[in-house]
Amino acid sequence: MTPSEAYDEGLAAFAAAIDVLLKAGAADGSLKSGIDPARGGEARAGRILDLIVDGLRATP
Incomplete structure (x- = not known):
C-alpha cells in the first residue's frame, strides 16, 4: 500500500466514524441533522474532531 492509499483509507475510516457520531447526535437531538463529514476537506474534519473532543x- 502506498502512503497515498494509506492516507485515503485512513481518511475514509475517519469520515465514517465521524458520520456515526453525527448521526447519533442528530438522533438524540444534541446535534443538527444533515451534517456531511466528507464536505469541506481537511480543515473541516479537524474542526469537527475538535468539537467532538x-x-x-x-463536565463538572
Whole structure:
C-alpha cells in the first residue's frame, strides 16, 4: 500500500466514524441533522474532531 492509499483509507475510516457520531447526535437531538463529514476537506474534519473532543470532555 502506498502512503497515498494509506492516507485515503485512513481518511475514509475517519469520515465514517465521524458520520456515526453525527448521526447519533442528530438522533438524540444534541446535534443538527444533515451534517456531511466528507464536505469541506481537511480543515473541516479537524474542526469537527475538535468539537467532538470538546463534547467528550467531562463536565463538572
